[in-house]
Amino acid sequence: MTLFVQLPGLSLRNPILPASGCFGFGREYSQFYDLNKLGAITIKAATGEARFGNTTPRVAETSSGMLNAIGLQNPGVEKIISDEIPFLEQYDTPIIANVAGSTEEEYEYVAKTLSDSGKVSALELNISCPNVKEGGIQFGTDPTLAASLTKRVKEVSSVPIYVKLSPNTSDIKEMAMAVEAAGADGLSMINTLVGMKLDIGTGEPILSNSTGGLSGPAIKPVAIRMIYEVSQVVNIPIIGMGGVTCKEDVLEFLLAGASAVAVGTANFRNPLICPELIDALPELLDQYGYSSIEECIGRSWKNARQSAAISRT
Amino acid sequence: MTLFVQLPGLSLRNPILPASGCFGFGREYSQFYDLNKLGAITIKAATGEARFGNTTPRVAETSSGMLNAIGLQNPGVEKIISDEIPFLEQYDTPIIANVAGSTEEEYEYVAKTLSDSGKVSALELNISCPNVKEGGIQFGTDPTLAASLTKRVKEVSSVPIYVKLSPNTSDIKEMAMAVEAAGADGLSMINTLVGMKLDIGTGEPILSNSTGGLSGPAIKPVAIRMIYEVSQVVNIPIIGMGGVTCKEDVLEFLLAGASAVAVGTANFRNPLICPELIDALPELLDQYGYSSIEECIGRSWKNARQSAAISRT
Amino acid sequence: MLTKEDLIIVDNIQIARDTYEMKLTGDCVQRMTEPGQFLHVQVGDGWEHALRRPLSIANVEDDCVSIVYKVIGFGTEWLAKQPVGKTINVLAPLGNGFSYEGVKNQHVLLLGGGVGVPPLYYLARKLKERGNSITTVLGFQTKESIFYEEKFQKLGSCYIATDDGSYGTKGFVTDVVKECAFSVDQYFSCGPTPMLKAVIQSMSIPGHISLEERMGCGVGACFACVCEANNDIDVKGYRKICQDGPVFPASEVVLP
């Protein structure tokens, strides 16, 4: 049984990777296990300049999920390249850099700088961060803006671009097709849903940013639905995420149409989740009669198409 | 301590009511308690003709939530008026009828028929059911269509109209303001998020409709966020819902900006949830220093506005 | 008035492969007089698992209700782990069971498959009390899955079919029925839908079947569990399995 998956720019020894923002720049979880276990590593969002993010509290727990409003805190793209990525270069694991910004120019600058560094295998274009006041979210909900941004970033980047889609939209397929047409090499979905929790004692939002991004098992049904819909209308691969906590979830994402699966929130509860999932996958696939990752991808709708084709003949 | 709330067309002895589709036409839960306990009763969606709904399975469990794709099964508006509502007339509890359809004409017909019957106190315009192939969902995501529908229904109805908003949209405020401008007397939010769950054994969606509506505690952060945002930009009251399971949730919805709170999914696990919440409210409000429902409504943002006003002076 | 109730676990033991029998006691047990009705069982703590699980009444004896469940997912796994003395919250008894009251001095055939077997046991006892003679045919996947064989044998003759032939007749309950050509007055059946379809097709005498469907409320309020009804009977065209059933005259419903 091989777990190998080939995606644009990414030769993954297995389809499991940590999701951006939930794994810092790798150092912390390298205390728990050898990062060479992972299919790839998605690092925290980079912006043009250092950002200090939102005031705390930045996280709150919700039923089967959590809210976060970190606000893209990061030392800026140059410091990330000089101080953070070198640590990860000791591993033989592809790095996906998450690119954020407030303006097209900033996105372009960050993408170009990362691409030119020659140190990352792919870029994940974060057009969907719900936690910054300006920028981010508009790109994530307007297909025209998203396409234009994708195009610009594509032009300055020599590594493949995965566009990370926001679920806070009424038509995810339209978004996906727009960025595909603009040149995206892959998609990454889903980012968080915008949510809020109140402290009933003070009567006010728990997060100082008021709203935050909802992640964790609570949003898995939304992620599965969107991946199922989008994978049928695009020809580029999808890195799926949103609420993965167990091996069955990984298979569900693959069946829905994802080609690789990222794990976010679950790292916080179980720092060993990624290696545990990777170790469990071969037996699981075998149990359900699959002999490669490839075979699982999109099986949920490919099955239906095949039986439709058969019944037509 | 009074729990009384006055909304357009609805004098509520308390702010707790069952959500549409989760309480049938009242008969079943009347076996568990006296329906005169309730603030109001929202009955299952009515359409112009009888509908048989989707094939089964129609429900699936998800983390802290569930998916449903009932597909608006109902005997049609006339049978509802002749066979179902008379049972509820024995109670002294306002009835809110949920109105659905595939075309503007159908909505108009259903609304007029219910309004003319003189048996319901208000209509809830379900422009957001994600589970019917045609109609429903487009009205729920296009402000222009929603406004036009609201206007038409308003014209034929002599009872107040609460428009039930879909969370499957990138800008809920725009929707809310559009239907308010079109004459809505109130809002009802949120309906379910579109989601999916796969059976990893068969590889296919569990629901025969493929997608379904996600409800339950999982979606509460989305509901609270949307009510918080919308209540600040409209002048009509909101019936809040989405994941209520305990008395603290009720208070959170009121603080966010809801004037009454509906309970859906939680009825299935705890058929006595509504009377239990109603009994628990007075002590809870007292504990947090409130002496009426009115005082709680929108406190989350009214507080902030007040302190902003103070700091400005 | 119906209510929810915490029943106390009196016993919880494995009786076959992945299959457990749990005995519970509490006030509502005395209202469980109709075989074929079910318990709507709350599983897990908190709200991670929002839906109850429907499980049939397998027997009522000594103020205890028995349920027999196969471990297939979270809820049944959780049940299997609950210790004696703990309480389990149920809505019960729900639904309409097998109408056995009028059945007297007949030869009755009971056809059960897998976890469809349990409700037939309580039914068999009730029918026996009314002087009926009982023949039972039970289908299981394999030898290790078999349960309640002796219990049924005490009430009449009991035949077993297994999918893999590891015990009894190889094949389905309908294969046994074909082979033996019993002369019976009516039948009662519970099991997976394909089995029920085969049963209905192969039997020319009147029968009752018990259906399964994923449920929300369990009481008739949510319309999750409908099945198609025979149009000749009424125009409504559907039945709610939780409320109108789960047991129906075989001629009343249309299986998918």
Added chain:
Amino acid sequence: MLTKEDLIIVDNIQIARDTYEMKLTGDCVQRMTEPGQFLHVQVGDGWEHALRRPLSIANVEDDCVSIVYKVIGFGTEWLAKQPVGKTINVLAPLGNGFSYEGVKNQHVLLLGGGVGVPPLYYLARKLKERGNSITTVLGFQTKESIFYEEKFQKLGSCYIATDDGSYGTKGFVTDVVKECAFSVDQYFSCGPTPMLKAVIQSMSIPGHISLEERMGCGVGACFACVCEANNDIDVKGYRKICQDGPVFPASEVVLP
């Protein structure tokens, strides 16, 4: 390598109003040599509660770590219900604690408020071992909330302040400090932010404070728990409480 570990509950008793002391044992306890570090504790079954809870090491003795927690929400309520013998999953020890190694033969002042008191106890023991003399001032809401008074008294003098004056000095720990005008070499403090601010303001000697913030990962990966750092010290401008702290020199961080 760090890992998660199931610790076994050895004891779990109420020691003050809403306040419990739990003793746990397991392999990682032997690495808990630094007071001020914390356990990141998994609560509840399943995934309804996705985040761990940070709780300070209150003491380490006889291969057991103690935590003292106040019941304020789901997680601490759940902890209070766990029986002896059950296991609790933790990441531990996490963070950087009080740097006590170099502190010898000094007069040290410990200032604790509410659930900020526990980590000071383990610190007091370590300081005592190094020949320091210890004065402790603890603040609680009311008489019934007080815990560990005698334990601290065994290690030095211990003063209590209560918000309502029901025991000791009425007021805050800073009121006691003002009154008594101790001559001390340095202080260590842990408690609610307003208390820490008052402490920093009123003390002119060097001190260390332990901060609290809502946490995600607990290990430095998610940036949930940052606090502002004093710009004079470095340009980064922030510290992660879980990883760089929770204990900081009072001059290093800027409280909100």
